Amino acid sequence: MPVANIQVSETPLVLYALRRADDALILGHRLSEWCGHAPMLEEDMALSNIALDLIGQARELYGYAARIEGEDNDEDKFAYLRDVRQYRNLLLVEQPNGDFAQTLVRQFFYSAFADFYWRAMMTSRDTTLAAIAAKSEKESAYHLRHASEWIIRLGDGTDESHARAQAAIDHLWAFTGEMFAVDEGERALIDADIAVDPASLRGRWLTTLSDIVSEATLELPQNGWMQQGGRSGRHSEHLGHLLSELQSMQRTFPGLTW
Amino acid sequence: MYTQALNTAETDDRGLEDAARAAQFQARIDAEERIEPNDWMPAAYRKTLTRQISQHAHSEIVGMLPEGNWITRAPTLRRKAALLAKVQDECGHGLYLYAAAETLGTSREELVDAMLAGKAKYSSIFNYPTLTWADIGTIGWLVDGAAIMNQIPLCRCSYGPYARAMIRVCKEESFHQRQGYEIMLTLCRGSEEQKAMARDALNRWWWPVLMMFGPPDAASQHSDTSTKWKIKRFSNDELRQKFVDATVPQAQYLGLTIPDPAMTQDADGHWRYSEIDWTEFKQVLAGNGPCNRDRLAARRKAHEEGAWVREAAASYAAKRAQRQIAQAAE
Numbered sequence: 001m002p003v004a005n006i007q008v009s010e011t012p013l014v015l016y017a018l019r020r021a022d023d024a025l026i027l028g029h030r031l032s033e034w035c036g037h038a039p040m041l042e043e044d045m046a047l048s049n050i051a052l053d054l055i056g057q058a059r060e061l062y063g064y065a066a067r068i069e070g071e072d073n074d075e076d077k078f079a080y081l082r083d084v085r086q087y088r089n090l091l092l093v094e095q096p097n098g099d100f101a102q103t104l105v106r107q108f109f110y111s112a113f114a115d116f117y118w119r120a121m122m123t124s125r126d127t128t129l130a131a132i133a134a135k136s137e138k139e140s141a142y143h144l145r146h147a148s149e150w151i152i153r154l155g156d157g158t159d160e161s162h163a164r165a166q167a168a169i170d171h172l173w174a175f176t177g178e179m180f181a182v183d184e185g186e187r188a189l190i191d192a193d194i195a196v197d198p199a200s201l202r203g204r205w206l207t208t209l210s211d212i213v214s215e216a217t218l219e220l221p222q223n224g225w226m227q228q229g230g231r232s233g234r235h236s237e238h239l240g241h242l243l244s245e246l247q248s249m250q251r252t253f254p255g256l257t258w
Numbered sequence: 259m260y261t262q263a264l265n266t267a268e269t270d271d272r273g274l275e276d277a278a279r280a281a282q283f284q285a286r287i288d289a290e291e292r293i294e295p296n297d298w299m300p301a302a303y304r305k306t307l308t309r310q311i312s313q314h315a316h317s318e319i320v321g322m323l324p325e326g327n328w329i330t331r332a333p334t335l336r337r338k339a340a341l342l343a344k345v346q347d348e349c350g351h352g353l354y355l356y357a358a359a360e361t362l363g364t365s366r367e368e369l370v371d372a373m374l375a376g377k378a379k380y381s382s383i384f385n386y387p388t389l390t391w392a393d394i395g396t397i398g399w400l401v402d403g404a405a406i407m408n409q410i411p412l413c414r415c416s417y418g419p420y421a422r423a424m425i426r427v428c429k430e431e432s433f434h435q436r437q438g439y440e441i442m443l444t445l446c447r448g449s450e451e452q453k454a455m456a457r458d459a460l461n462r463w464w465w466p467v468l469m470m471f472g473p474p475d476a477a478s479q480h481s482d483t484s485t486k487w488k489i490k491r492f493s494n495d496e497l498r499q500k501f502v503d504a505t506v507p508q509a510q511y512l513g514l515t516i517p518d519p520a521m522t523q524d525a526d527g528h529w530r531y532s533e534i535d536w537t538e539f540k541q542v543l544a545g546n547g548p549c550n551r552d553r554l555a556a557r558r559k560a561h562e563e564g565a566w567v568r569e570a571a572a573s574y575a576a577k578r579a580q581r582q583i584a585q586a587a588e
Contacts, residue, residue: 025335029330032330032338032342033329035322035342035346036322036323036326036556037559037560039560039563039565039567040564040567041319041352041356042353043567044346044349048343049346051342052342052343055335055342059336059339079335080334100567154567156574156577157569157570157573157574158566158569158573160569246330246331249331249333250333253452256449256451256452257444258441258444258445
């Protein structure tokens with residue numbers, strides 16, 4: 001007996017919090033898939049640690065979304081009882097782990113954005129978001145340092161690691177444009193100083209990427225076509241499989257306490 | 259914990275050692291002094307400890323797999339975070355333990371290679387599958403509970419680095435054990451389906467957990483030297499009995515029945531359990547447990563698929579060192 005999906009009243013602020021929560025949960029889930037299977041024990045530890053930070057961020061943001069929505073939803077209902085069309089994360093974070101280079105390039109693209117994003121959000125007029133930002137910024141700074149060091153090692157390591165890192169950059173680049181897109185609801189939040197205009201972060205994000213990528217002897221692609229759709233629930237095929245695993249217990253045994 | 263597989267013949271090369279130094283060494287042990295990495299020690303002591311500590315490390319790392327099997331399916335975000343943190347702790351234990359083993363002169367790479375080649379053992383408990391969420395609760399409650407029983411005395415092991423590693427490991431394990439018990443408590447207070455899940459998990463894990471303490475004392479081949487060297491402070495059967503005595507009331511509190519209908523409590527309060535099926539234990543040790551092949555295959559796959567990453571890191575480190583030398587020469 002499958003349980004029905006929840007209904008969410010997606011006011012601009014609820015939607016805003018859910019989008020960031022979904023980014024953090026889905027990326028955290030992807031990273032957690034490495035646990036026990038990483039190239040070295042130190043990376044089992046590091047990737048799990050980053051996953052834990054992200055899942056923690058997701059929980060805070062879901063909790064906030066539930067409070068402002070004021071319905072019967074909570075962090076677990078948001079995570080476990082929405083289907084693929086209700087998820088609002090970036091396409092980037094749902095992309096499969098692939099090899100270690102693909103995982104680290106995905107992390108690098110995301111963390112380089114998240115670091116500037118959370119730092120800027122610390123001055124949000126929404127005090128809850130500002131508080132979440134203050135905690136997340138410290139975590140993102142570490143995530144970015146970890147990913148950057150790996151991009152340099154892989155790019156300037158062996159021929160094989162260089163080729164794999166470049167392939168990952170080329171493959172994932174098309175998913176980066178979505179980070180900077182803004183819709184009408186978000187525009188209103190930006191105007192009210194609740195949200196940050198991501199376009200204002202793009203220059204610094206690109207500089208960080210260019211510096212690290214060039215130190216790694218790699219190259220960023222010329223701006224090409226950018227995929228979009230995650231923010232409005234038009235995902236890649238990968239997300240449905242992730243959710244079927246993530247949600248299997250709650251879907252199989254509806255309404256129980258665990 | 260995880261020292262059950264130690265019962266293999268050991269080369270007795272102590273004859274080659276200087277008898278006077280050996281006597282002095284034993285006197286230090288008898289005086290409860292800690293032996294440190296740079297101290298003289300008999301070759302057999304070094305070998306026994308290297309084997310025991312590395313088996314313990316391998317167990318932590320292989321032990322990440324059965325629990326890791328549920329990270330992506332944990333039923334709530336709180337459980338997901340707790341399980342991920344727990345498995346990460348196991349990895350940390352593996353790292354300390356490899357570091358402790360390295361102080362005896364064998365590199366982590368050599369130790370890991372021996373495990374991947376199937377030459378080094380790890381605890382047989384991890385060759386059983388985690389089929390339901392209740393298995394995660396049961397592993398925390400019983401497997402970690404048994405581990406603590408084994409490891410608390412190891413905090414007083416004569417070898418300093420191992421003893422110190424165990425102190426931290428025990429603290430974390432006891433947290434894991436409480437977490438596991440709390441999962442079981444939630445299931446046992448839940449729906450009929452959840453209670454059935456808890457019962458089924460206990461039924462499947464009970465006997466393999468008792469086997470974690472190793473063969474019965476009568477069949478144990480070399481506890482004597484380990485005891486003399488104060489590596490081992492209690493016998494397998496003593497620890498097993500302590501564990502059973504501690505666990506029976508916990509099961510009763512949960513409302514679960516231990517799958518041993520003949521179990522009775524004697525006049526001294528000890529719970530007397532039935533004969534353990536040592537044939538199953540031997541089969542699992544021999545590689546024929548339900549998951550032996552999968553566990554080893556998963557570790558080998560991670561190792562092989564990660565080779566290019568480790569090579570890249572080494573190559574980059576070498577390049578950077580060369581650049582620094584070149585810069586310094588300028």
